[in-house]
Amino acid sequence: MFEYTEEMAEPFSSATEVTATTTTTTKMKKNKRRFSDEQIKSLESMFESETRLEPRMKLQVAKELGLQPRQVAIWFQNKRARWKSKQLERDYSILQANHDNLAAKYESLKKEKQALVIQLQKLNDLIKKPEEEGKQVTATNCNDGGKGETTVKSDSSMGRSGRSLGVLSDDDSTIKTDYFGVEEEPNLMSMVDDSLTSREDWRSFESDGLFDQSNCGHPWWDFCS
């Protein structure tokens, strides 16, 4: 294993030198040494309490750990980058799980709606049958007058009980109004579709705070709450 010595903690400026074989800065030979476990441990604990160091603190830490202030600054810089990267991975996992959950609920609701459509269609059929039978009887009775008038009553005279249930066939705005309390039914399915598929909207989300549930016990995606 690699043994860390005080000598290795010397400024890398002396260890960073151009080789005899190349003059390009990108091909500099770096006598790169990893920090000791103790140094890492100390830096980690400081990072936990503060992800950025005050200049004075940086000097102090560098002195304590036998590092150059620049090394401490770079360590914190790299640490922030690594932490952010991990955080992104975590956020992505959470988002993925929530998306899957939402998609499953959407599918479930879709099936439920289908079942209700079928059920309602059956009810409509049941309602229409006696109506049509009644019409036939009325028409037969009126035909003897020969005036050509029809006694089939309008919807308004029939009242609600005589109206067929047409929510599902989208041909009865009154029921929709009753149900939704507005003239026009919001297009729920398209709303769901949009929210599930519009990548443009998703891009506008900042990762910061999106998953912060500390202020609220119920995240926005939780239907059950």
Place this chain on the structure above:
DNA sequence: CAGATGCACCCTCTTACATCA
């Protein structure tokens, strides 16, 4: 006071090296 300059710090991406399976 506005603009130019230098400095320190940051972020992001990349490179070079150490380490390990």
Place this chain on the structure above:
DNA sequence: ATTGATGTAAGAGGGTGCATC
């Protein structure tokens, strides 16, 4: 012994805020 993958210290480039002239 070799090699590819991975982790990480440091370089490079570009942006920003601040002090100074």
